[in-house]
Amino acid sequence: MFGKTKPTLSERDVLDALKGVKDPDLGRDLVDLGMIKDVRIGDGTVALTVNLTTPACPLKGQIERDVRNALQARLPGEWNLTVNMTAEVRGKGSAESGDIPGIKNVIAVGSGKGGVGKSTMAASIAFGLKSYGASVGLMDADVYGPSIPHLVGANARPQAIGERIQPIEAAGLKLMSMGFLLEPERAVIMRGPMLHGIINQFLRQVDWGSLDYLVIDLPPGTGDVPLTLAQTLPLTGAVVVCTPQEVALLDATRAISMFRQLRVPVLGMIENMAFFDVLAYLKDRGGPEARKLAEGRNFFDLPGDERAYLFGRGGARQRAREMDVPFLGEVPLNLYLRETGDAGKMDSALQPGSPSRPYLLGVVEQLAAQISIQNERKAQEAAKARLPKLEILN
Numbered sequence: 001m002f003g004k005t006k007p008t009l010s011e012r013d014v015l016d017a018l019k020g021v022k023d024p025d026l027g028r029d030l031v032d033l034g035m036i037k038d039v040r041i042g043d044g045t046v047a048l049t050v051n052l053t054t055p056a057c058p059l060k061g062q063i064e065r066d067v068r069n070a071l072q073a074r075l076p077g078e079w080n081l082t083v084n085m086t087a088e089v090r091g092k093g094s095a096e097s098g099d100i101p102g103i104k105n106v107i108a109v110g111s112g113k114g115g116v117g118k119s120t121m122a123a124s125i126a127f128g129l130k131s132y133g134a135s136v137g138l139m140d141a142d143v144y145g146p147s148i149p150h151l152v153g154a155n156a157r158p159q160a161i162g163e164r165i166q167p168i169e170a171a172g173l174k175l176m177s178m179g180f181l182l183e184p185e186r187a188v189i190m191r192g193p194m195l196h197g198i199i200n201q202f203l204r205q206v207d208w209g210s211l212d213y214l215v216i217d218l219p220p221g222t223g224d225v226p227l228t229l230a231q232t233l234p235l236t237g238a239v240v241v242c243t244p245q246e247v248a249l250l251d252a253t254r255a256i257s258m259f260r261q262l263r264v265p266v267l268g269m270i271e272n273m274a275f276f277d278v279l280a281y282l283k284d285r286g287g288p289e290a291r292k293l294a295e296g297r298n299f300f301d302l303p304g305d306e307r308a309y310l311f312g313r314g315g316a317r318q319r320a321r322e323m324d325v326p327f328l329g330e331v332p333l334n335l336y337l338r339e340t341g342d343a344g345k346m347d348s349a350l351q352p353g354s355p356s357r358p359y360l361l362g363v364v365e366q367l368a369a370q371i372s373i374q375n376e377r378k379a380q381e382a383a384k385a386r387l388p389k390l391e392i393l394n
């Protein structure tokens, strides 16, 4: 029946109907971005695929709705619609301009101050991106105090095959850390050139394979490692972790200006240890009376007084605004997050049932969106640079 009334519907009609449907983050039409694939028109049916720029896209649901609504409103008559949502991470990874072949995005996670949870956030970002289906590596560039092996519970020794070093694989991530190469209690004493050599080796000699994202845990502060990294390869961008405390914010500000001086785009700030969720704690660990009190209350609908702002409130969000840097979200202080880290099971903090999961995934989605925005910006700049220059003759 449908086939008879609309025999002439073509792929062009479908693409035209989608004109004006934008990726809200990238601000451009899905069609122009090449995200609409596999348009198939059958007897009364239209099927297509929306190929997003990251599987962790926070606007996936909205984009799917916008596509459906546009097709329903603009295609003549009634069609049975199938919209498949897939993702293919964009980025570089070609050998040109110093990239590491096969690695699409390299993201450095830094902090001004030590102990603010930088490694915990770097591992969470890696596990979070992986949980959406991306292929992810985690490189521990905190050569003086490598904590990634401990957080993810890996302590194997990397094998070398010829010149190539095989990364350690644990919990679905490819890993490399100074911690795999040292005796546990040995201190690292290294000067600039040696450090430069190690970082270079970790980047170039490790067989990372194909990765959508390589997350790098930097040492705290504004020392040699970020400088070396920025000189060695074009980073997609950096994330700065801080707590709401004034000293941490001050140091985070320094870290942001360091990245800016190094021409590394700042993808955003994470406020870790933003508050302590008393209600969540009572539900999880309280005695029978306290648990009864906490039962039945909505985890996310707290009036405010059940959140203890131990290090101050909202400082990072405000600082991010002042410095014109995206705010990626807040992560509360949580006993389970600390315990899973200590037990070498950080991936559990990202799994269903973990009180930290919604906050961590929120941060990961915002970061993934910023990475896509950054890549789109670079692609636009490159396209502009390729345009022939108009000569003004007079």
Ligand SMILES: Nc1ncnc2c1ncn2[C@@H]1O[C@H](COP(=O)(O)OP(=O)(O)OP(=O)(O)O)[C@@H](O)[C@H]1O
Binding pocket: 111, 113, 114, 115, 116, 117, 118, 119, 120, 121, 142, 145, 147, 219, 220, 272, 273, 331, 332, 333, 334, 335, 337, 338, 339, 341, 342
């Ligand atoms: N949101 C959180 N809730 C509870 N504990 C946390 C949280 N974030 C981090 N921690 C804990 O705080 C400690 C320090 O975290 P982490 O090692 O990630 O910090 P860091 O900034 O990388 O430190 P360093 O300066 O040594 O590199 C760890 O024991 C970790 O488990």
